[in-house]
Amino acid sequence: MYHCIYHILSPLLGYQIRRQLQWKIELTYHSPVPYQSIHLITFEKLYRLGFNYKEDYITYIEYGDYMGEVIHRKIQRTGGTTYIVSLPKKWVEKHNLKEGDFIILVIDEDEITIKTEEERREELSAVIDVKDIDPRLMERLVISYYLAGYDIVKVVDKKISEEYRSHIKKIIKKKMIGFEVIDEDIDIIKVGSLVKEKELSLDIAVSRMFKIGRFLLEILPDVILEHNESNARLIIQTDDDMDRLYLYIIRMVRKTRDRSFDVGRLIITSMLAKALERIVDHIVKIAYTVIEISKPIEKNIRKMLYNILHISSEIYVSTYNAYIHKDIILANEVISRVKNTSRKFDYITNKLREDEKLSSEEIIHINTILESGKRICEYSADICEMIIDLNISNISTTSLFLNG
Template sequence: MAEARKIFSSGKGSFLLTLPKNWVAENGLKSGDVVLLDIGRDKITIYPERGEREKKVARIDYEGSTLDSLIRRIISYYLAGYDSMNVKIYNDEQRNAISIASEILIGFEIMEDLGEEIRIEVFLDLNRLKPEDILEKTSRICQSMFSDFCRAFTEFDKYICSTIIARENETDKLHFLILRLLKLASDYPDVKKSLRLEGKTMEFQTVVRALERVADHAAKIAESLLMLQKPVPELCELVDFSGDMLKTAVISFFKADAELAEEVLQSCDDFFKNEEDFYGYILSKELKEALLLKTIIDSLFRILGYSSDIAEAAINLGVKEQ
């Protein structure tokens, strides 16, 4: 909630502003302590100078949890920025949930297993982790999926389809990691500054979610192709176009190039006008094949939609950086 405070002159061109007493007490500050100022164009953010961020510890006691529900609960604590979790274990299913979580969350380590309780620590060096680098790595994985799709569509290569599905798991790991970093950046201005996220948090969140969905649909396409058990070269045009739009949208985001992003949006809009032509192709197919082909086409057009989301984020970022 915004709070109005008066500015006082202290002479010789300096000005004074008092700090709220409750805020000072809640942050453990006293007279003589140092605070840091993050000075922006039209605002100043004040935050305490801390040598280390306070460790966040959670205790998870969820007796009725299933494997999936406990995994979701652990992921939620990870994304919320918790550094340590003590998880009460009631059965083998819950124990397996922790093992699975350790495989999909970067920096997540089981440090102590006491039988009825497992202690987990998250080890991440914020000085070495930069969301922009992680986002770029995620985008390269997604683009590599598309570079392999054309061969899979023309030759029906089972191995390529399997690797595409495996790469989707890697994007999930990076997706969770970036979301954790974005949450920490929103809670701690000093973390936001060290991660170089000032004024970019919302756009980064949009893009990382879009890329995660792109990878999900790419895996769905690969799974459908495996079930078809044959090539579908007729869809290579749609695959190539979707891959090109994704690549261009990502470039426009990293360059904050609004004009290039507009080209992506216009190209996608124009291409969507031909959507019925691709669906018309499946009408003469048998039911099972038609359903699998529809899944593939649906996913490719969804990917075009996510490329448009990335392009819109690029425009927003370009406006902010003017």
């Protein structure tokens, strides 16, 4: 039995899959089979989003006529320094290629994508007429085109005000990695990418997000213990770097999707980046809380908060290690640990609420710190589930069971 699911993937990724490359799956009822080297776990996520079949096992995935077909080729060596791999005959004939024609090799860290010259992506350019447009709407439009993968964005008007010019440059600096003003006149500001985006791959960008979170969590417990407002402000300033990396990853996911049939990995990567961004949002929230407190909380309570936030930091570092080493055993251990840690957060929260020595203002601030610390752990657990999803092929034999 086949079910076309392009209508589910489309809203999830923000674009429509071409009908000739419809994604299909075969569902075999009550018949689990060993895992067959395809990211089946991806479809568990789709199930949660509305793919409603109960007690089904996914056993096969098909991508159109050729997509997803695995063809083995032996590497040949000629002339001592040249390596040759033959192209599939059906693919060559389909694209009317002949001897002497050029093809394009898109080289990634661990894969090579082959394209015909006709498939070369044209430069995407957008024009925004800002006449009578609110600056906030203009900002959203510029960022939207950036996220959609556009290479050039032109902001035009009869005479662009200095307010608009400074606002656009501020957006670029705070939100858009690799984008700069490349042309400017009285009636136009042209912004675009001046760097090779391949130099900052998705994996490298995600690793950078992890490292920013790790750095912030290393100093956060001391911010609480010492009531260090200087380091609290440092944490707040770093939030812009995290936002830029997250937006860059979303941009690259959308640009990569058209030449990758591992859409499942792209989906999980964007979800993982969002979880990392939310973790830093909660770290920043705690930093703001420290600054807003009119006077330092009692030392013994700060010590208690220090200890519990140190546990959050340890959980996050373990999550990072699981990601770097593709360690699904460690990821599973983190998920289990988070369940116990969440109960500790709830216990401390309830205990401090009953402390009559604390003012209502102090209770509110303490609750904010504890809630954000708990959410850091829970997002870490979510990331560990994604790490397992991404590395499911490391399991020798498994089957995917879709449950409600």
